[in-house]
Amino acid sequence: xxxxxxxxxxxxxxxxxxxxxxxxxxxxxxxxxxxxxxxxxxxxxxxxxxxxxxxxxxxxxxxxxxxxxxxxxxxxxxxxxxxxxxxxxxxxxxxxxxxxxxxxxxxxxxxxxxxxxxxxxxxxxxxxxxxxxxxxxxxxxxxxxxxxxxxxxxxxxxxxxxxxxxxxxxxxxxxxxxxxxxxxxxxxxxxxxxxxxxxxxxxxxxxxxxxxxxxxxxxxxxxxxxxxxxxxxxxxxxxxxxxxxxxxxxxxxxxxxxxxxxxxxxxxxxxxxxxxxxxxxxxxxxxxxxxxxxxxxxxxxxxxxxxxxxxxxxxxxxxxxxxxxxxxxxxxxxxxxxxxxxxxxxxxxxxxxxxxxxxxxxxxxxxxxxxxxxxxxxxxxxxxxxxxxxxxxxxxxxxxxxxxxxx
Numbered sequence: 001x002x003x004x005x006x007x008x009x010x011x012x013x014x015x016x017x018x019x020x021x022x023x024x025x026x027x028x029x030x031x032x033x034x035x036x037x038x039x040x041x042x043x044x045x046x047x048x049x050x051x052x053x054x055x056x057x058x059x060x061x062x063x064x065x066x067x068x069x070x071x072x073x074x075x076x077x078x079x080x081x082x083x084x085x086x087x088x089x090x091x092x093x094x095x096x097x098x099x100x101x102x103x104x105x106x107x108x109x110x111x112x113x114x115x116x117x118x119x120x121x122x123x124x125x126x127x128x129x130x131x132x133x134x135x136x137x138x139x140x141x142x143x144x145x146x147x148x149x150x151x152x153x154x155x156x157x158x159x160x161x162x163x164x165x166x167x168x169x170x171x172x173x174x175x176x177x178x179x180x181x182x183x184x185x186x187x188x189x190x191x192x193x194x195x196x197x198x199x200x201x202x203x204x205x206x207x208x209x210x211x212x213x214x215x216x217x218x219x220x221x222x223x224x225x226x227x228x229x230x231x232x233x234x235x236x237x238x239x240x241x242x243x244x245x246x247x248x249x250x251x252x253x254x255x256x257x258x259x260x261x262x263x264x265x266x267x268x269x270x271x272x273x274x275x276x277x278x279x280x281x282x283x284x285x286x287x288x289x290x291x292x293x294x295x296x297x298x299x300x301x302x303x304x305x306x307x308x309x310x311x312x313x314x315x316x317x318x319x320x321x322x323x324x325x326x327x328x329x330x331x332x333x334x335x336x337x338x339x340x341x342x343x344x345x346x347x348x349x350x351x352x353x354x355x356x357x358x359x360x361x362x363x364x365x366x367x368x369x370x371x372x373x374x375x376x377x378x379x380x381x382x383x384x385x386x387x388x389x390x391x392x393x394x395x396x397x398x399x400x401x402x403x404x405x406x407x
Contacts, residue, residue: 152406219290227307313343317343
């Protein structure tokens with residue numbers, strides 16, 4: 001049932017150089033299964049701080065905990081015992097061998113803060129996303145997505161073409177390994193359990209006394225607005241909480257990796273751009289479940305079909321970078337005259353504008369807003385329309401038409 005992950009190669013490489021490797025990512029994206037796969041046949045032991053007794057010892061007597069679980073060791077959900085970090089630092093400073101400590105956790109923000117405070121310069125930090133299209137296709141050697149024609153041709157050769165119906169099947173199924181591997185076949189039960197576990201374990205820890213039912217309603221209200229500019233006031237009104245509470249709860253979703261944001265592109269030469277970020281969920285299967293779409297066919301024709309396709313495209317592009325342990329500079333553009341560009345990739349000193357459309361034959365005039373970037377201080381590079389067309393095409397030499405399955 002294990003699905004090979006593109007991040008394996010990068011993890012093995014950094015493990016040979018760093019005594020401590022920290023792997024972050026939302027719940028259920030496959031962090032522990034990948035590490036268990038990599039440690040098969042080795043002497044490495046595993047301990048999870050989901051075990052309350054292990055957690056208690058790690059917090060109250062971290063030195064004894066590390067004696068009972070000597071290196072090489074995998075410590076799962078390490079965010080529950082921040083006291084361990086200073087003791088791991090001592091072990092690293094005393095000459096711990098490369099690969100001594102593997103740490104994982106589902107609260108990336110908290111873990112990053114702990115690592116930067118106690119293990120700065122001593123640990124490699126990698127982020128794992130949910131399964132990518134290419135991983136589900138078994139294509140392990142694809143590079144981060146770019147609009148270089150040679151790179152697009154390489155992707156075309158190794159990825160699996162998909163019809164619009166098949167794309168929405170992928171969107172509806174989601175990308176969490178527990179479901180996609182076939183281990184948990186009932187999708188609704190899987191996602192229901194996911195939300196319940198997330199609230200019970202993470203949210204109640206970070207927000208003592210939180211109303212679990214209202215928080216679940218809050219996640220659902222946010223999912224209905226995935227792929228849109230963030231409007232906390234509207235979400236708060238739907239749930240019946242204050243704007244301040246909605247802000248605090250949204251921060252919790254971001255901290256846990258449930259949602260992420262794209263911020264608008266702006267510089268000193270583009271003065272009329274707005275400041276509001278756009279919100280996306282890390283997994284479109286979770287969005288489909290929360291918004292109560294009972295089949296991919298209904299989703300494909302539903303009210304959020306364009307927004308969830310945009311969510312899918314943005315998250316898939318980000319996965320291609322995180323799977324290679326690279327940063328991805330993504331923005332969107334919208335100004336006070338309502339001119340908008342769905343996505344802007346910034347790479348190699350150029351801005352690459354992208355429109356995302358639920359169409360097989362998108363109108364070419366939708367790329368008119370691309371010219372607005374000519375006013376920016378960074379030069380405009382190749383642009384694209386990413387859509388449901390099944391074959392790679394082009395409007396002209398500077399604007400490609402890229403099928404969603406080629407991301």
